[in-house]
Structure formats: structure tokens, C-alpha cells
Amino acid sequence: MTDSRELAHGDADDLVKSADPEHPANLICTLCRNFYTLGWVTGTGGGTSIRRGPHIFIAPSGVQKELMQPDNIFVLEYSTRSYLRKPPSLKPSQCTPLFLAAFGRGAGCCIHTHSQWAVLVTLLVERDAKERGEEVGERCFEIEMIEQIKGFPKGRSKPGMMGYFDRLRIPIIENTAHEEDLTESLEEAMEKYPDTYAVLVRRHGVYVWGDNVQKAKTQAESLDYIFQLAVEMRKLGLPWTL
Numbered sequence: 001m002t003d004s005r006e007l008a009h010g011d012a013d014d015l016v017k018s019a020d021p022e023h024p025a026n027l028i029c030t031l032c033r034n035f036y037t038l039g040w041v042t043g044t045g046g047g048t049s050i051r052r053g054p055h056i057f058i059a060p061s062g063v064q065k066e067l068m069q070p071d072n073i074f075v076l077e078y079s080t081r082s083y084l085r086k087p088p089s090l091k092p093s094q095c096t097p098l099f100l101a102a103f104g105r106g107a108g109c110c111i112h113t114h115s116q117w118a119v120l121v122t123l124l125v126e127r128d129a130k131e132r133g134e135e136v137g138e139r140c141f142e143i144e145m146i147e148q149i150k151g152f153p154k155g156r157s158k159p160g161m162m163g164y165f166d167r168l169r170i171p172i173i174e175n176t177a178h179e180e181d182l183t184e185s186l187e188e189a190m191e192k193y194p195d196t197y198a199v200l201v202r203r204h205g206v207y208v209w210g211d212n213v214q215k216a217k218t219q220a221e222s223l224d225y226i227f228q229l230a231v232e233m234r235k236l237g238l239p240w241t242l
């Protein structure tokens with residue numbers, strides 16, 4: 001950022017100071033505190049970003065996500081990709097380019113979890129491919145006839161939520177050494193599956209987004225429920241698709 005706005009500390013702080021619990025800077029902290037109890041953001045992994053109008057609110061990198069304060073939050077101007085607020089001695093989340101990919105698809109909030117259920121599902125899909133003697137490559141997690149599938153939207157181009165008899169397909173991309181290097185394959189998966197609101201990352205976690213915070217949160221919850229159920233189903237020898 002090169003313009004004078006960065007120097008206007010008072011103004012920049014106003015971007016994250018609010019008594020409104022629904023303000024993105026407050027919400028990111030509250031959500032991450034709650035996500036920590038679910039095992040979604042343990043050990044600094046995972047995170048959440050929110051778009052409000054022209055502004056993107058981003059957590060710092062490598063911090064205990066459950067202990068963040070609104071004062072720690074970065075604010076990016078979406079149109080110019082320039083930081084309007086950079087808390088001193090912190091770096092923005094390495095997930096930022098991935099969050100931006102979701103905002104580019106109209107999301108209002110993107111949640112990245114390191115949920116063990118998400119990781120286990122990717123491991124099971126990987127093992128299934130290997131057992132069939134196939135390249136692991138590009139895969140999807142697929143499941144059908146589970147009530148909670150109705151907690152997921154049909155897609156960007158299709159109004160309404162999925163039905164009980166619809167098959168939920170979540171693409172899985174390969175993990176990389178650095179989070180930001182996932183961006184290209186995440187964008188490719190978004191293009192290949194234009195109706196998806198989530199992408200799994202093999203042996204890593206999941207990115208889930210929604211039109212607003214409430215939708216991103218409930219979609220992430222529905223998905224995590226389904227991932228946990230899928231792992232338990234597999235233990236009992238029950239198939240994910242009929």
C-alpha cells in the first residue's frame with residue numbers, strides 16, 4: 001500500500017472498532033473462538049474472512065485464532081487489493097488469496113477449517129482410489145440420502161437448497177507446502193464445479209464459503225456433520241452412495 005490512507009492510523013482503527021457484535025472484526029473473533037471448540041482452528045491453523053461492501057476483513061497469520069481481538073484484524077480494499085489497515089508486527093493470513101477466490105465468486109464469508117473429519121474424508125477417498133489401483137489425482141467426496149445434505153445450497157446458478165435425494169459432491173484438491181500455493185487449484189476446482197460452495201484439501205482441511213456469514217457458518221456446520229457421519233459410516237461398513 002503506497003497511499004496516505006495507511007498512515008491515517010485513527011481512521012484505519014475505526015474500520016475495526018465497533019460496539020456492534022455483528023461487525024466483521026468482532027464476528028471473526030467470535031466465530032474463531034467458537035470454531036476452536038469444534039477443533040476447526042486448533043494450533044493456529046484454519047481461519048475466517050468476511051467481506052462487507054468494499055472491505056475484506058482478514059485475521060493475522062500464525063496466531064492463536066481463538067484469542068484474536070478486533071484490533072488484530074487486517075482490512076483490505078477489495079477493488080484495489082490494497083491494505084487499508086495493517087496491524088503492526090503481524091502478517092495477514094496465508095489463506096488470503098484463497099479467501100479472495102471465494103469473494104470473487106460472490107461469497108460474503110469464507111471459512112477454512114482443519115477439522116479432523118474433513119481430513120479423514122480426504123484420506124478415505126485417497127485410499128479408495130489406491131485400492132482400485134487408480135491414480136489419486138483429482139477426486140470428489142460424494143454422499144447421498146442423508147438429511148443434512150439439505151443444509152447445503154444447490155449452487156450459484158440454481159436457487160434453493162439441495163434435496164434429500166441429491167448427491168452432494170465436494171471436490172478435493174492436492175495439498176501444497178504453502179497455503180497460498182493452493183490458490184490455482186482451488187480456482188480450477190471452482191471453475192470445474194461452478195455450483196460448489198466448498199473445496200476439500202487433501203490431508204489438510206476444507207474451505208467453505210457462503211453468500212453471507214450466517215450461510216457460510218451453517219454450510220460449514222452441515223458439511224462437518226456430514227464428514228463426521230461419513231467417517232463413522234465407513235467404520236460400520238456403510239456405503240456413502242447407494
Ligand SMILES: CSC[C@@H](O)[C@@H](O)C(=O)COP(=O)(O)O
Pocket residue numbers: 043044045046047059060061062063092093094095112179
Ligand atoms: C498449523 S499451521 C497452518 C497454516 O499453514 C495454514 O494451513 C492455515 O490454515 C492457517 O494459516 P494462517 O496464515 O495462520 O492463517
Ligand SMILES: [Zn+2]
Pocket residue numbers: 045046112114179204205
Ligand atoms: Zn490451512
